[in-house]
Amino acid sequence: MKTLLLLFASLLTYISVPANRLTEIKKKKAEIDQYEFKHRKEMITLLKLEGKNKLIKSKTEDLPDDAEYVYNVLKDGSGHIILIEQIPCSQSGDWYIEWKHYFDTDGNTFCFSNRQSIFNDDVKGGVVVEETVNYYNTEFKQIESKSRLTDKDDKTMSQKKNEFDFRDYKYNIYKNANECMKAFHIILNK
Secondary structure (H helix, E strand, C coil): HHHHHHHHHHHHHHHHHCHHHHHHHHHHHHHHHHHHCCCCHEEEEEEEEEECCCCCCCCCCCCCCCEEEEEEECCCCCCCCEEEECCCCCCCEEEEEEEEEEECCCCEEEEEEEEEEEEECCHHHHHHEEEEEEECCCCCCCEEEEEEEEEECCCCCCCCCCHHHCEEEEECCCHHHHHHHHCCCCCCCC
């Protein structure tokens, strides 16, 4: 009975979001992705070093050996934070992970992306990419989650995620930019 109630509650939550609202959210994510691509050099890049809470500004693209995380913060033309990336550091370079929080102009999270890539000699091109994107309504309730597995050329793969050696790192999803910045110890000068 509990399972049926949970299923019904989930269905109501999903139905309560108009399709055009979800389309609008997806469009906003795509716009931020394009903005990030065009304004990559304007991102504020901070490093978390092992054993330290205070972040330091990155002076080069080379990471120090004790780098634990890279944080990238992107603001729009009006100065609103629209994206925060958290990237665990792989000293070996055998894998890459990025967790992205997308924010609306009020600073609320409307999308979260978990993207990982690893090397694997058994697939064409030698790289496997797994991405899960979660979309949220204004009350921070998940309204859709999409996962996909691709090769290095962004071609969908038929294999399952558990057939590969992806990292199982834990991460948190924060409901707004302020909570995200506080958790990551991000302090920006005005």
